[in-house]
Amino acid sequence: MKYAARLIDIHKTYQLGEHLVRALRGVSVDFPEGDYVAIMGSSGSGKSTMLNLLGALDRPTDGHYILAGHDVSELDDDQLSEIRNKLIGFIFQSYNLIPQYTVLENIQVPLHYRTHQRTISSSDMNRCLDLAGRVGLAERLDHRPFQLSGGQQQRVAIARALINDPEIILADEPTGNLDSTTEQEIMQLLGELNAEGRTIIMVTHENSVARKAKQQIIMKDGLIAGFGLFSDDTHSK
Template identity: 45%
Template sequence: MQAVAARAIDLHKRYGAGDSEVRALDGVSLDIAAREFTAIMGPSGSGKSTLMHCLAALDTPTSGDVQIGDVTLSGLRDKALTTLRREQIGFVFQAFNLVPTLTARENILLPLYLAGRRGSFGGADREWFDTVVDTVGLRDRLTHRPSQMSGGQQQRVACARALVSKPSIVFADEPTGNLDSTSGAEVLGFLRRSVDEFDQTIVMVTHDPVAASYCDRVVFLADGRIVDEIRTPDREQILEHMTALQAAAVRGQA
């Protein structure tokens, strides 16, 4: 049986109360297999970002539970939760979130230094640092600041930063949303390689069928619930499912 990197157990997330209550998640249960690339997709308001934020310990569900590996998040105090996010989880965001005054190398190693790790590579294995940097093609950009790099290069820095600490799982929120098609393909290619070659586990929220086609599995949400999934998807299959979900959403609003 394949190992489970993260698990959602009957997750509910509600905002507001009474007539204004919004059910962002409505009983979601989901296993994220280790060493796989999983996409979460759905129409706007379907709950996909909320689900990722709960899985990544960035938000707390109203009820239900999340497990990262064998650790149940609801049983952790704030300090332990912060440690788990820092040591077990990597993040890649649409907006890059790089520190403008730091070089690419410093941005990549920043989470390790913030964790109190010492040494010229923040306690990271030098060979692993070199592997990550060379895989994302940043060797000649390590001394450049974000303003001296293209959007695609900045996002590759963010990907390297997410992986350098060897997290158990990486969450990517629309990682190609601010990139042109060429830069987006470079970032997605790196994420795919990190799964295939480095046994990484990646969960990506995206609205883009091309981006999702890089994944092993696509999970579809609608109205806060999982409604479908595809394994080994291609762009046409994903587009067909998304079109059907969008049409259903429009009918529901009519």
């Protein structure tokens, strides 16, 4: 079996003043290519820390993170940035769009971080336009974020996440700010991306969203507490 990502005995600690916070305390989990996983748990359980490490936005204190066959601990910052930009697309609850940019310009943002190519080619532009059309924003290319609904902004974020054709999509509460109808539309998009073979890993606190995933991981106190949908009495299935 080929793996998109593997966490092997991962520990992550933070020093907050005089206090040492053990955010992750020995987490091991494999994510096969094409998997669709929901990470759940209460506040402080370690789920967001795990997602940050999976996104190579942070490094583990101890343990090994294998990303597409590369041990992240052995990569320098430039190598890590390059592999992150190539392999991973990010979707955030707060969208993280640049307010001064148009829809089209926001979709283009990851293209500017490529080390081998600084300009946007005609093929790049065509891909941006195709992605805008795919997420239903072909008629909104010149609009700025404040002119869009929350659902439309999240669609921009999804198109931006796809621009470098990543193998892994990381989504942090992708429907957290959306109404139920828009939530269904966004989850349908994520399902389509998974059906294409992309690995989807998302953090969510909503069972209705987590049910769309192929498996659910329950985090508690920096450890994997079980698998299945989240409840007050966390258990394994």
